[in-house]
Amino acid sequence: MTTTRFAPSPTGRLHLGHAYSAVLGRRLGERWLLRIEDLDPGRARPEHVEGIMEDLDWLGLEPDGEPLVQSSRTQLYAAALDRLRAAGLVYPCFCTRADIAASLTAPHGDAGSGYPGSCRGLPDDPERRAAVPHSWRLDAARAITVAGGTPGWTEQDGRTFPADPSQIGDAILARKDAPSSYHLACVVDDAASGVTLVVRGEDLRPSTPVQRLLQQLLGLPEPTYLHHPLVTHEDGRRLAKRDQAPTLAAMREAGVDGPVLARQLATGLLPTGFRLSSD
Structure with a gap:
């Protein structure tokens, strides 16, 4: 069905x-x-x-x-984030939008991902996390390694799309002001609902590589896609x-x-x- x-x-x-x-x-x-x-x-x-x-x-x-x-359903997204955290695949990010914009003017960092990785690799500081608002980001490089590569996807018309690692940045999975990002909630809910065909606009095609990676990491089924x-x-x-x-x-x-x-x-x-x- x-x-x-x-x-x-x-x-x-x-x-x-x-x-x-x-x-x-x-x-x-x-x-x-x-x-x-x-x-x-x-x-x-x-x-x-x-x-x-x-x-x-x-x-x-x-x-x-x-x-x-x-x-x-926020508790379900928190549980998925906990699994990724336990596997060392996410990290807290304390950057503001202004911080990110300023750092991207410098000649370092991955400008293509839209985030330069400023907080990646910082030692964990529970006291800082308790006191300072922060988001949680996917450590894309580590996640791709754990997943054994970047999973592609199949469109409803049979076309297959390989995912390039450059298409997957350190995406936010939980925001300072929200319990989950679009990416994490989307894959958790699609799996829970038994969605087999994701029908959405072609403007959301760039979201697919990171969502396929999350599906792989969380052991969730792979749907087919139609980006209309x-x-x-x-x-x-x-x-x-x-x-x-x-x-x-x-x-x-x-x-x-x-x-x-x-x-x-x-x-x-x-x-x-x-x-x-x-x-």
Whole structure:
């Protein structure tokens, strides 16, 4: 049985791009799940969770089973982090964004990863950890060695993608203000839910190498992936909540028929003024 999931963050109202991803996942999944990724305490809002449910109902999309809510599962992410910590595969990072930006102007460090490794190799200091806010980062080089290399992945169309070590930096797995990063929570939840096909936008393809590595390290099953084209404006601009992209709520208020829109999206037909990024 193919199990897919739709995993929006409740940080604003859904737009047409979200609807396309949800419809595609529903079409491909014999079992289609809903996951609410609400681990960002500064942006996640209960009213947006309600909006997600309203929009899916308007589209005629009904998840199989109760939604999985990440904020209720933090103990599972902590347990996964503990396993990685016990294996010596993560380290505490005390750097601020300003620290990282300043260090990347120097002629040392791995600028390609976006983090120069300033805290990697520091001696463990429990007193400092107790007193100073910090995140936990993956020690990518050590993790790759323990995993026996960088695991690739397979897309739904049969294409295989080898992962290059340069694609995997010392990713944050738990933030100062959140119990888990997207990467760690994603692989833990996909495994727990039995997801066999990850359907998501092509903008998230760069997340796949580190997530495959985490799956390998934690002994989690490997799903197949479908990184689909993004819905854009006709001129190629991406839809984004921060740019006030037209929301599904606004389309509903304008009289658009939700189930008809869903059927059109399932065939790749988009409303006038929008296109897919690969077109």
